[in-house]
Amino acid sequence: MVFLHEGKEFATDKLGYLKNHLEWSIELGEAMAAADGLNLTEDHWEVINFLREYHEDYRVAPPIRMLVRAIRQAYGPSKGNSRYLYALFPDGPAKQASKYAGLPKPKHCV
Numbered sequence: 654m655v656f657l658h659e660g661k662e663f664a665t666d667k668l669g670y671l672k673n674h675l676e677w678s679i680e681l682g683e684a685m686a687a688a689d690g691l692n693l694t695e696d697h698w699e700v701i702n703f704l705r706e707y708h709e710d711y712r713v714a715p716p717i718r719m720l721v722r723a724i725r726q727a728y729g730p731s732k733g734n735s736r737y738l739y740a741l742f743p744d745g746p747a748k749q750a751s752k753y754a755g756l757p758k759p760k761h762c763v
Contacts (some may be wrong), residue, residue, distance in 0.1 A: 654666065655680075656671075656684075656685060656688075658668065658681050658687075659680070663674055663676055664714075667721075669752060670751070670752050670758050673691075674755045674757070675687055676755070677754070678721055682754060682755060685752060686753045689744075691749075691753075693753065696741055697741055697742070697750070697753075700724065700738065700742070700750050701750050701753055701754045702754075703727060704723060704750050704754045704756060705754050705755075705756070706709070707723060708754070708756050711757075712752075712759075714747065714751040714757055714758070715747060715759060716759045717735070717746060717747040719729075720738070720750075720759075721734060721738065724738065730741075738750075747759045
């Protein structure tokens, strides 16, 4: 499968996750979110950038519980909770934010 952006094809898996996270760009992340009907705000980008840094450090996209804990440690309880993250990413914070960050789908996410 592919995602077409600015005349270029990006290989994706059947769920729309990039096969090569090195091809990711901010513009591509925005286009992927827009295709899903989501307009990314500064709050979305805070989570997406956090996920990209986390992935760079640990080579894994964290599942939701681990993501909530890591966000809480980094940004405090007002942002490090499921309610806040699901308000930003209603289809599942870990998997939806990972998709727009160009990362693989976190393991154990349905």
